[in-house]
Amino acid sequence: MSDLREAAVKVRENAHAPYSNFKVGAALRTASGAVFSGCNVENVAFPQGTCAEAGAIAAMVAAGEREIAEVYVVAGSDMPVTPCGGCRQKLAEFSGDLVSVTMATVAGKEQKMTMGDLLPGAFGAAHMQG
Ligand SMILES: O=c1ccn([C@H]2C[C@H](O)[C@@H](CO)O2)c(=O)[nH]1
Ligand SMILES: [Zn+2]
Secondary structure, eight states: OOOOHHHHHHTOOOOOOOOHHEEEEEEEETTTOOOOEEEBBSSSSSSGGGGGGHHHHHHHTTOOOOOOEEEEEESSSSOOOOOOOHHHHHHTTTTTOOOEEEEETHHHHHHHHHHHSSSTTOOOGGOOOO
């Protein structure tokens, strides 16, 4: 098992998902080689819940890192989980278009896409010039 998959599968066990019963784990590697992980944290006030990817990003930024090199997301579904629209934008803040995102199931099915595939034409700093 890759180290990223191992981290994502492990952190997924800590997910707080009593409302959807859909536990998600995310792990990312930064340019320095460090690995950060996060799980979804739901709330009884449903919109206050946060995704696994957001948790991993928060851990990365809290540790002083900002450059994502690779992402791995895992859930217990039959189909590999894909990051929601909001998480695509959150990941794009710290990832180039070529960053690989592996979407996976606990059973081991994997699908890979790049950030450019997941969020084509992403809104970025260049759009705010002028
Ligand atoms: O990539 C994804 C997709 C969904 N979820 C969470 C949000 C919510 O807690 C649950 C159901 O949508 O799964 C994630 O954490 N990451
Ligand atoms: Zn999300």
